[in-house]
Amino acid sequence: MPYRRPASATALSILFLFAASISVARAQTPTNTLPRTPDGKPDLSGIWQVMNTAAWDIQDHNAQKGVPAGLGVVVGNEIPYRPEALAKKRENYANRATADPESKCYLPGVPRIMYMPYPFQIFQAADMITVLFEYVHATRAIYTNGTQHPPGHIDWWMGDSRGRWEGDTLVVDNVHFNNETWFDRAGNFHSEQLHLVERFTPLDRDHITYEVTVEDPKVFTAPWRMSMVLYRHREPNFQILEYECFGFDNEFHAPVPSN
Amino acid sequence: MSRPLFAAVIASVVAGAMLSAGAARIAAQGPPPPPKNPPPPGWIDPRNPPKEDPNWQPPRTADGQPNIQGQWNQASDIITYSIEDPEADRAEHIAISGQRAMVGRPIIDPIDGKIPYQPWAAKYREFLYEQHRKPSKPQFLDPVSRGFQEGVPRISYQGTFQIKQFPGTVLLTYDYHHSYRVIPLDGRPHAGKDIKLWMGDSRGHWEGNTLVVDVANLNDQTWFTIIGDFHSNALHVTERWTPTTADHIVYVATVEDRNVYTQPWKLRVDYRRQPVDEQWESAVWEGNRTADVVLGDSKK
Numbered sequence: 001m002p003y004r005r006p007a008s009a010t011a012l013s014i015l016f017l018f019a020a021s022i023s024v025a026r027a028q029t030p031t032n033t034l035p036r037t038p039d040g041k042p043d044l045s046g047i048w049q050v051m052n053t054a055a056w057d058i059q060d061h062n063a064q065k066g067v068p069a070g071l072g073v074v075v076g077n078e079i080p081y082r083p084e085a086l087a088k089k090r091e092n093y094a095n096r097a098t099a100d101p102e103s104k105c106y107l108p109g110v111p112r113i114m115y116m117p118y119p120f121q122i123f124q125a126a127d128m129i130t131v132l133f134e135y136v137h138a139t140r141a142i143y144t145n146g147t148q149h150p151p152g153h154i155d156w157w158m159g160d161s162r163g164r165w166e167g168d169t170l171v172v173d174n175v176h177f178n179n180e181t182w183f184d185r186a187g188n189f190h191s192e193q194l195h196l197v198e199r200f201t202p203l204d205r206d207h208i209t210y211e212v213t214v215e216d217p218k219v220f221t222a223p224w225r226m227s228m229v230l231y232r233h234r235e236p237n238f239q240i241l242e243y244e245c246f247g248f249d250n251e252f253h254a255p256v257p258s259n
Numbered sequence: 260m261s262r263p264l265f266a267a268v269i270a271s272v273v274a275g276a277m278l279s280a281g282a283a284r285i286a287a288q289g290p291p292p293p294p295k296n297p298p299p300p301g302w303i304d305p306r307n308p309p310k311e312d313p314n315w316q317p318p319r320t321a322d323g324q325p326n327i328q329g330q331w332n333q334a335s336d337i338i339t340y341s342i343e344d345p346e347a348d349r350a351e352h353i354a355i356s357g358q359r360a361m362v363g364r365p366i367i368d369p370i371d372g373k374i375p376y377q378p379w380a381a382k383y384r385e386f387l388y389e390q391h392r393k394p395s396k397p398q399f400l401d402p403v404s405r406g407f408q409e410g411v412p413r414i415s416y417q418g419t420f421q422i423k424q425f426p427g428t429v430l431l432t433y434d435y436h437h438s439y440r441v442i443p444l445d446g447r448p449h450a451g452k453d454i455k456l457w458m459g460d461s462r463g464h465w466e467g468n469t470l471v472v473d474v475a476n477l478n479d480q481t482w483f484t485i486i487g488d489f490h491s492n493a494l495h496v497t498e499r500w501t502p503t504t505a506d507h508i509v510y511v512a513t514v515e516d517r518n519v520y521t522q523p524w525k526l527r528v529d530y531r532r533q534p535v536d537e538q539w540e541s542a543v544w545e546g547n548r549t550a551d552v553v554l555g556d557s558k559k
Contacts, residue, residue: 038321045425106545121441123423123430130423130432132439137408137458139437141538156540237447242456246406246544247480 034168034202039126042168042202047121047233047240050210054115057186058226073115075225079188085219092187101181105245107138107157109181110174110196111212111226119233121240129163129170134240142172152176155192170200191218206232291372294362295346303334303529305367311503317468318505322426324444325468327502330421331530337363337416339403340485342526343373348388348486365416367511368525374488375521387487393553400553401485406544408438408457410481411474411496412512416528421538429463429470436543442472449475455492457481470500491518506532 035043053061053070060077063069081089092099102108108116118134127145142161149160155178163172174196182189195215200208208230215223290306303309317325338361341348346360353360366372376384390399403409409417420433431440442463450460460476479492497513508530515523 104545107542123425123428125423125425130430132430132441136544137436137438139432139439143537157542157545158540239443239450239460240441241450241454242458244408244457247457 033205035205037124037126041124041126041165042170043124044122044129044170044200044202044208045124047119047238048208048230049117049119049233050115050228051231052115052228054184054226054228055112055117056184058115058184058188059186061186073226073228075227079224080221082219082221085189089187089189092182092189094187096185096187099187100185102185105136106180107136109157109177110140110159110161111198111214112181112183113138113140113158114198114210114212114230115228118243119238119240132240135243136245137242142170144170149173149175153192157181159194159196168202170198172196172198172200174198189219190214190216193218200230203229206234288371290370291344291364296360296362298336298362299359301334301531302336302362305335305363305365305527305529308509308529309507311507315504317502320424324424324429324465325470325502326424327422327470327500327508328424330419330533330535331508332419332533333363333416334529334531335363335365335416335527336361337365337528339409339413339417339483342366342416342484342488363416365526365528366524367527369522374483375524377519377521380489380519384487384489387482387489391486397550397554399487400550401487402481404485404549404553406547406549407480408436410457410477410483411440411459411461412498412514412526412528413481413483414438414440414458415498415510415512419533419536421535432538434538434541436541437538442470449473452476455479459496468502470498472498472500474498489519490514490516493518 035045037043052073053068054073056067057070057072058074059072059079061067061070061072097103113120113133113135116135120131120133123130123132127143129142129144131140131142133139138158140158140161142163144163144165146164147162149162152160152175154160154176156176157178157180159174160176161172161174163170165171175194177190177192177194179190179192193216197213199211201211202208209227210230211225211227213223213225214220298304317327320326320328338345338349340352342363342365344364346362349360352358364372366374369375374384387399391401394400397405403413408414414433414435417433417435420431423430423432427443427445429442429444431442433439438458440458440461442461444463444465446464447462449462454460454476455478456476457478457480459474461472461474463470463472465471474496477490477492477494477496479490479494482489493516495515497515499511501509503509510528510530512526513523514520514526
């Protein structure tokens, strides 16, 4: 007969784990020591970057040559594609070397740019949060002044972002996307009906939990979520440099003659 | 040809080129003439700017910087097509397009309003000018037309931009091509000399009410104009941003490049405050066909 743990012991250990997780959470969430702006909101200013492999594939994936293995960032790992959309995703994957908009150096859209392997810098004012990306010097303006999305539909690569604070969480609503960007190099995609809700929750002064809820009734049968951590760059004098993607093509290189 | 004779021929050709280029430059001494075409209402002439109250003091940000935040656009009528003589350089363009002749000549030093090219560089600039309508190779087409960033100081006369100030940093965000510049004020050193950037590496500090920005680490791939005003990667730019009233900033950039110019030169832009707009997406590269259209077969 297989060994069975007494129910009371299981309950006790669950209780113990729960208590331990609370104390760990408290130790890691000294919200009273978070940097704050003059209006009392958590100050997200700084240079951030993920430490994951979502840029290659947002779902669980094994290593390939040049591709690190990774645990997915999709909560539950499955993406609820409509059947015809799943076929399209597989086609994208097969043709990814040329079909991926990243290969054309286009603005990569949201949320993809948030987890590409390049740093980005947040500047936070009371009425708007400006996000500057090293990758193709992309920018995001997240308005936190109570304004609504402009009437649309508007086809923008990076969408339109309107944010609000729920306690210490910055909640950003995003619409007005085009249908030309992907989520990753594995062909995960969306339509122009993409609607994103991002949640930025500081864990401590150097870490932010970044969650995104993805809705797109044209491509998915239900909303789904991603979750990951943004890490603050702590290196002294760290700065954003440039990744001008389309500037590497030799045909555009123009050596200046010298005297 | 014997080696000494070859050297002598080369020397005389170079000397002749220097003489003719030098003569052309010397002939142009004295300030440029007033515009032939009517400037737009509110135009600020860099050679005859409005008198400002020297005792005016700007408001301050919470951390004590002179507050120059807001949205600004140049009142100098500068077009990136030409900064030496846009009326003449664009004459054909204006005749075809029917666009207004823009009159800004922002170079205030040397006094003739011309870029003080070294003789060899004047010849290369002449070549690029001749190429600009129908370039024989992609690299002879204006880099901005090829989708690249403007560099400094060209971005300073491109169009509307916003200044945002934070403790220890001034941030510039431009309407065109979502370009931005982060200007740290904390005295940190420039990035290492091998780092080269389209928009350069900016370090700022306040001298009284003037924001002084040292711009280094610039690459050699940007031009100041569509018609080929170029520099090497020894380019170094010093900017002085001085608010003179609540609605006016005077910008002077000193441009140095020992490889290309005979002396440092200065360019002035006057900015007027505008109501602050949302900066909506300006996707420039995505689907850009300029190079294909302009270059045609020569792109191959």
